Amino acid sequence: MAVALLVMALAAAAALLWLLRAERDCAKRQLLRSMHGARSGPIGQIGLSLLLADGISLRRLERLLSVEYALFEVVAVLDAAREEELFGMLVARYRLIRVGYRPTGELPVSGVQALYRSRKRRFRRLVLVDRRENGLTPPLHAAVEAAAYDFLWPLRPDERLTRGAVERAVYALSEAAQPPVILRSVSGLRATIYGREAVAAAGGFTRELRRRARPRITIRDPLTVRREEVCGGWRSRWLRWFGAGLGVAVLAAGIAAAPAWWWAAAWTATLLLLALCRVRIGQLHRACG
C-alpha cells in the first residue's frame, strides 16, 4: 500500500514537473517569436550547415531551403550513378554547376566524385556532393568537408525541422558564454548540433562525442519531429488512440483490483492527472509550433 502510494506520488510529481518545464519552454518559444531582431540577419555570425546523407527528395530540399535564416546551408550527399533521375532534376532545378573539389583533410573521406553549387545566388545555400558509396567512410564525412559553417546539423531521413527551429537553435547557441561543442535537444526526435572543430577532432560524429563532449547545451525545444511522408500521419493517430485505450484499460484494471475505495480514488486521480498533463503538453507543442 505504502509502495503503491509512493509510486503514484512519484508519477504525479514527475508529470507535473514535466508539465512545468513544457510551460516554461513554450513561454520561451513564444517570447522568441515576438523578438524580431533575430529575423533581420545572422545572430553573431553563427552559421549552420544542415547535412543530409539519406532520404533526399525534391520536396524535402524545398522545405529545408525555405528556412529564412541568413547563414544557413543544406549539404546533400548523393550517389549520382545510382540516383540519376533525382540528380538530374536537382541539377536542372537549382542550376547546379560542378565546382572544384579538394578534400580539406578534416575528416577521412572517400568516394567523392564531384561537388556542385548553384550558379544562381538565390540557390547558393544548396551544396550537392556526388559520392559513390564504398563502405570505407561514412557519407556524412563528405558533407562535413563541403560544409561552410562552424556548426553542423546532421538530419536523419525520418526527421523534419519544426517551424523556426534553425533560428531557435542559433539563439540557443548565441546565449552560451563560450561556443559549445554540442547542442542537444531532448524533445521531439532529439536533434544534435555539433561544433565543427569537435567533429574533426573526434574523427567524425561518434557516440563518444555525443555523450562526453563539453561544453554542451541541452534544450527541451523540439527542433525536429517525424516527417509525415515517412509515417503518413496514421502513426501519430494510431498511437494516440492506442494510448487512450491503454490508459482506460489501466484505470479499469486498477479500480477492479483496488483493495479499498480510497485506493481506487487515488489511482483514478493520479491517472487523470497524468492524462491531463499529457493533453496540456500536446496543446503547448501545438501552440508553440
Add this chain to the structure above:
Amino acid sequence: MESLPRILILSEDDLLAELVRASLAGIGAEIRCVPDLPALERLADRLVFDLVIALHVWPFRCGCDILRLLRPDRLPRPEIYVVSWEQSEQTVLGLLECGVDQYLTFPLNLMRLRGKVIGALMR
C-alpha cells in the same frame, strides 16, 4: 468598362498580409491574399495580376519556379515586390538577379509602400 488592377499578396502570416492589404485600401485595386504556393498556383491559373507582393523570401529560394507561375509566357508581366525581415546584401542581390522588381524590409513604412504601389499601377 476597365477592370480594376489586381494585386496579390503572398504571406503565411495572416497579420502581416492584412497589414499590407490595409495599407493599400482605397487605391482602386482588387487585392487578394494567399497563404502558400499551392494557393498561389491555383489563383495564378485563373487570374492575371498587375502586382505581386511577397512577404517572404523563401518562395524564391526553395526551388519552386514562382516567377514562371506569376509570369506565364505571352501574358502581361506583373511587377514583383518582396518585403522581408532579412537585411543581407546577398539575399537582396539574389532576388534582384532572379527578376524581383523591388525589395523592401521590415519594419516597413506603409506610406512609402503605398506610394510605390500607386506608382507601379500607374505605369
Add this chain to the structure above:
Amino acid sequence: MMRILYMLYTAAVCAALVPLAAVTLDRLLRRRRRNRDRQLCSCSIRQIVAAQLSDRAAEVPLPLGRAVGRRRLLSELLSELVSATYGLDTAPVRRIVERYGLDRWLLRRIRFSRGCRRARYLKWLADLPVGGPARDAAKRYLADPCREVRFCALLVRIVAAPEEALRAIAGFGAPLTDGEVAEVLHLLRRGLLPIAYRPLVGASDANLRRLGLAIVGQFGVEEAEPELLHIVASDEAALSAAALRVLASMHRPMRRREVIARVRRMVPAERHALLRLLAREEYAPRSVRVLLDTAEQPYYESLVGSYKRQLVWR
C-alpha cells in the same frame, strides 16, 4: 493511517487537477475561437491602419473589442503591428491603449507572472505607446532573477527614454548576447534610437562596443575601420574576434598589422573558422596569404576552390 495518507494525497492531486483542467479547457476553447479571433483581428487591423494613414482624430471602435480575452489579443496585435512598421502616427494606437486600459492590464499580468511569460508581457509593454508611469512601474524588473525579464525591462527603459539608452545598456550588468544586440538594433531600425556608431565603438563599456560593432556590420560603415582595428588589437578576445568578423564581412583589407597580430594569437580552431569566413566572403588567397602559415595555405586554397567552377575536359 494509510487511509488518511491516501485521502490527503487524493485531495492534493484534485487540487492540482482543477486549475489544470481549467487551463486546458480555456486553451481548447481559445483554439475553437481562433478563426473568429483571426477575423476580428483582420477587421481591427484595417481600422487601425486606416486611422494611422488618414490622421483621423476620431475614436476607433475596434471589432476585436468584442472578443473574449480582448486585451491579450489587442496587446499582441498592436505589438506586432508596431514592430513591423515605422513612421506612422502613433496617436490611434495610443488611444486604443487608453480606451482598453492595456497598460494597466499589462502591468497586472507582469506582476502576477514569472519567467519568460513576464518577459513577453514586458516586451509588449515596450512596443506599445504607453505613458511614463506605466514605463516607470516596469523599472523594478531590471533586477529580476530571470535574464529574459531583465532584458525586456531594459527594452522598456530604452523606449521610454531614448536619450538615456546608452546609459541603460551600459548599466545592464551582464554581457549582452548576440540575440539581444539584434533586438536593440531592431529598435534602431524602427527609428527609436540614433544610429551614431562612433560613441559606441569607442566606449569603455563592452556592451556599448558590442552594439557599435553590430551597427557598423549591419550598415557597412567603412569609415569605422580605424576604430574596428583598435578593438581587434585589444585584449578582449570575444570583442576582438567580433570586430575581425565585421571587418571580413565588409571586405576590408586583411593585411593590417592589428589583424595579423590578432590572427597569430588565435588557437587553430578559431583560425579555421576565420578562414572559412574569409572564403565565404570571397577573399582571394593572395590577399590573405600573410595570415596563413604553410600548413593552412592548401586548406584555404581548397576552400576557395570549392566556390569556383571546375572546367571538366572530356
